[in-house]
Amino acid sequence: xxxxxxxxxxxxxxxxxxxxxxxxxxxxxxxxxxxxxxxxxxxxxxxxxxxxxxxxxxxxxxxxxxxxxxxxxxxxxxxxxxxxxxxxxxxxxxxxxxxxxxxxxxxxxxxxxxxxxx
Numbered sequence: 478x479x480x481x482x483x484x485x486x487x488x489x490x491x492x493x494x495x496x497x498x499x500x501x502x503x504x505x506x507x508x509x510x511x512x513x514x515x516x517x518x519x520x521x522x523x524x525x526x527x528x529x530x531x532x533x534x535x536x537x538x539x540x541x542x543x544x545x546x547x548x549x550x551x552x553x554x555x556x557x558x559x560x561x562x563x564x565x566x567x568x569x570x571x572x573x574x575x576x577x578x579x580x581x582x583x584x585x586x587x588x589x590x591x592x593x594x595x
Contacts, residue, residue: 515589518551534573541569541580544592557591565594 500508506524513521543560561567567583584595 512587512589516587516591517549519549530572530577532572532577532579535570535579535581536573537581538569538571541567541583559592561585562594 510521510524541561543558545556545558547554547556549555561583565584567580567585570579570581571577572579586593586595
């Protein structure tokens with residue numbers, strides 16, 4: 478009894494996906510400076526380093542409907558109100574000790590134009 482054999486016309490190439498290389502700290506700082514320049518319309522006076530708190534436990538406060546902020550853009554003090562809509566709304570949470578406010582999830586980005594729903 479003959480066995481059926483499968484013959485392929487083209488060789489099958491197995492693609493191996495490599496894990497993306499994470500951005501270096503230097504690359505992140507450059508990207509942050511670039512976004513600052515595009516948003517503020519000026520170079521930063523200095524680059525400071527902050528130790529961000531690691532929050533491992535937080536309590537959910539509720540939905541964040543919007544953010545109010547004031548900044549200097551193109552040499553002028555300006556105030557902004559951003560109202561989140563639909564799926565863009567993040568969850569507002571606070572660290573277990575109440576000393577840090579956190580936005581979780583939400584579909585938004587911070588761009589050269591400010592906060593934009595995504």
